[in-house]
Amino acid sequence: MRYAMIGTGMMGCEHIRNLKAISGCEIVAISDPHQPSREAAASLLPSVRQFSDYREMLAQVELDVVVISTPNHTHLDVLCDVFETGVHVLVEKPLCLTVAQCELAIAQESATHRDGRVVWVGLEYRYMAPTARLLQEIELGTCGDVKMVSIREHRFPFLQKVNNWNRFNKNTGGTLVEKCCHFFDVMQLIAKSQVVRVYASGKQDVNHRDEIYNGERSDILDNAYVIIDYENGVRGMLDLSMFAEGSTNEQEICVVGNQAKIEALITQSIVRIGRRDGWSLGVKEVVVEQPEDVVPGFHSGASFLEHVAMQRAIREGTKSEVTLQDGLRAVAVGQAAHLSIAEARPVDISELFR
Ligand SMILES: NC(=O)c1ccc[n+]([C@@H]2O[C@H](COP(=O)([O-])OP(=O)(O)OC[C@H]3O[C@@H](n4cnc5c(N)ncnc54)[C@H](O)[C@@H]3O)[C@@H](O)[C@H]2O)c1
The missing domain is CATH 3.30.360.10 (Dihydrodipicolinate Reductase; domain 2)
Known part of the structure; x- marks a missing residue:
């Protein structure tokens, strides 16, 4: 599974460490507008492709899964762009800032729905x-x-x-x-x-x-x-x-x-x-x-286990456990x-x- 990361601050790097320890997946690209965050991620993934704008990454790189670990107020816009591409998505918690925003995200997922796409919220x-x-x-x-x-x-x-x-x-x-x-x-x-x-x-x-x-x-x-x-x-x-x-x-x-x-x-x-x-x-x-x-990461192993469970859902064509x-x-x-x-x-x- 080819992964890309959007946002490589504290939580993005925790996801990177988890995914590096799971066989059968590879992080092929990262995106973050903040250079020190990109450098932190690149130090874990020396040959990864780097982007400062995630939209360029989505347009240029063949992907299976995107992990969104950007600040909460950016989740809705990023999700809407990622949904267009049809890839599987793990979006960090909270889904969005408000109920109204969450409803917009859900509507956009329905409008771009792909059978078998796993969309997972990081409530680990x-x-x-x-x-x-x-x-x-x-x-x-x-x-x-x-x-x-x-x-x-x-x-x-x-x-x-x-x-x-x-x-x-x-x-x-x-x-x-x-x-x-x-x-x-x-x-x-x-x-x-x-x-x-x-x-x-x-x-x-x-x-x-x-x-x-x-x-x-x-x-x-x-x-x-x-x-x-x-x-x-x-x-x-x-x-x-x-x-x-x-x-x-x-x-x-x-x-x-x-x-x-x-x-x-x-x-x-x-x-x-x-x-x-x-x-x-x-x-x-x-x-x-x-x-x-x-x-273990910062969450007693919980974010590692959420990736394992999400990959199982993708491979077996089952539903997301955290919708x-x-x-x-x-x-x-x-x-x-x-x-x-x-x-x-x-x-x-x-x-x-x-
Ligand atoms: N599941 C958990 O237990 C847990 C724990 C911590 C944080 N989080 C969540 O993870 C998300 C990120 O938090 P964090 O602690 O890593 O914050 P952070 O500030 O350490 O990292 C956020 C990164 O996102 C980048 N970013 C901002 N806008 C971007 C964009 N448009 N495209 C790409 N990157 C962008 C920032 O430059 C920064 O590097 C938040 O939603 C937060 O609530 C979840």
């Missing part, structure tokens, strides 16, 4: 070993009927990005879209239902408050609580702090059903299962790890949460789809 947290194990337990019915899903992300502040694009809501869609779409995707898989309503409280309290770029002050939120009601009565909650370096786990997922509680502790790579009927016997604790041949609709739903919850914060009210998700 589902492939982290503890998360995958938790999802497996939910499928096995270990929890019984799931009632509550909470995800706590307590971590370090946003990293520095090329031209500081991630310091502004207008480029990211807001922290609850940019970062937390991962968690809304995982919650959706656990709740197995559609979101009805979102209530949120959040603010930029600590990070980046004094950072000014081209006369504009950074405006990104760094902590929030988000509560989600699902159609089937499941309740979800996100607890986000981006000034919590002093945490044992970066993410902790907790699911409670009518039969058991399951926790996935991401950094410690532990899953805990506590059954209601056997509580006096204690909570079972399992250490879960990725297989040794998985490239444009999944990308849209995850963005919708983040957008609704930002609206809830801005207007201090619950937001019915249908408001975003008018």
